[in-house]
Amino acid sequence: MAITQFGKRVQTQSDKEIYFISDYRDLDIKKVVISDGLILDYADKEACFTFLKLIRSSFIESIYLVPVFILSLNDDVDDFTRNLSDGVVKSLQEESFEGSFNVIYQRIRQLQTSDTNDLVIRIQNKVLRYYYTRQRRMAPITSVKAHTGYTYPLLGLHYQNANTQDMFKLIDELEAKEYIRPRYEDIVHLCGNCYSAFLNYREVCSKCNSTDLFMENLIHHFVCAKVAPESDFISGNQMICPKCNKLLHHIGVDYDKPSLVYTCNNCGHHSQESVMEAACFNCNTVQNVDALIERKINNYELTVIGEEAAMGGLAPEERREAEFPGFVGFSTFNIFLKYEIERIKSTGKASAIGVLSLKAPSTMANNLGIKYQNVILEIADFIKNATLATDILSFINNNTFLIVSPDNDKLRLESTLGNIQKSVQKLLDSNIEDANITVKIKASTIDNSKGHNELINDILTTNPGA
Ligand SMILES: [Zn+2]
Ligand SMILES: [Zn+2]
Ligand SMILES: [Zn+2]
Structure with missing residues (x-):
């Protein structure tokens, strides 16, 4: 291990920048950015937890998303630390963390830059x-x-x-x-x-609100029908009815305890109905x-x-709606879709829903930055012009556009999308060198057999036709 200013570099086959930190003094949180992963020593629990919290509470993505493992030889890692980490390891050997590390690392690379204030x-x-x-x-x-x-x-x-x-x-x-x-x-x-x-839950006197109550059982003597607090019956070790002077024998046979009664130590009020307060x-x-x-x-x-x-990153919907004229935000789109399903139920007609998505390597989208944004804007504009005025257009992120086409059948929407697909592909290929972006489309019928969630999940999950 080479000594650096930021913990010790852990030797890995994959040459990833993974650091082991056991000395938490004077650590610079910004250094997390240069690492691919961290292993924190749990020997100093408090400092370990404090540093982990600092990482996870950051708003900088390359800090808060960094894979963090906790090194602890005993099984004593507290829930909070465990939960904010990506696992507890017992050694610094790569095998102990590489599985989880690789999954997270791959997924992080799928994310596109997004920024908002x-x-x-x-x-x-x-x-x-x-x-x-x-x-x-x-x-x-x-x-x-x-x-x-x-x-x-x-x-x-x-x-x-x-x-x-x-x-x-x-x-x-x-x-x-x-x-x-x-x-x-x-x-x-x-x-x-x-x-x-x-x-603090407690019963209070219904008359004076005092919590100082004396609670006892209420006794019902079957023989003479006397009902009174238990204390009225107690006589030494026995229970004797104050009304008929008979000895009480067996609960359920000659008497029972129908409920509780309280006496307020503050105002002397007797009642069966106390009030529960917190x-x-x-x-x-x-x-x-x-x-x-x-x-x-x-x-x-x-x-x-x-x-x-x-993956695409969230942006304030109002901004996106302003960016893509003619498009509605995704939540508005969902409302339209719900109405459309209801409308179809009552009219018996069929409509279609479709998706056009771009599959681009995220690094490329990130590298192109503003240029990519401009291409996306052009695509949005193109989709708007190629569809009907009655179509509802939306987007989930920069790469996924949705369309509901009322009273249109699936095949017709599919062919419209097919034409858009060809043109968009041309647009991409001529604007971006080595674009390596593929455009996928899919259409589906909106009938009354599926809810809006199911419909959207369907068109997004099943492999869109190329
Ligand atoms: Zn009272
Ligand atoms: Zn009695
Ligand atoms: Zn409170």
């Missing part, structure tokens, strides 16, 4: 890209340190407790745009004021349990649309 879009982009390159579900972990009891390790790094609501909003937005698909894990009850899960340990708000926020905690996986979005 919109903070929410940057976080959404980051979440999609992180989980796309990891091929993992975005799963919550429980932690007493987490404000809501559950935390999403990567996403949570960007939110203070006070911004919990914004974090949920971001997740819901990704779900609404169908980039991610939820799987239920649990439900939590959170303070209606601050979203904390650290709550006091928040974080902000001290006392609230009726009905006022608590109920939130489903899911884990999420990327949909096909989400994977496309991860």
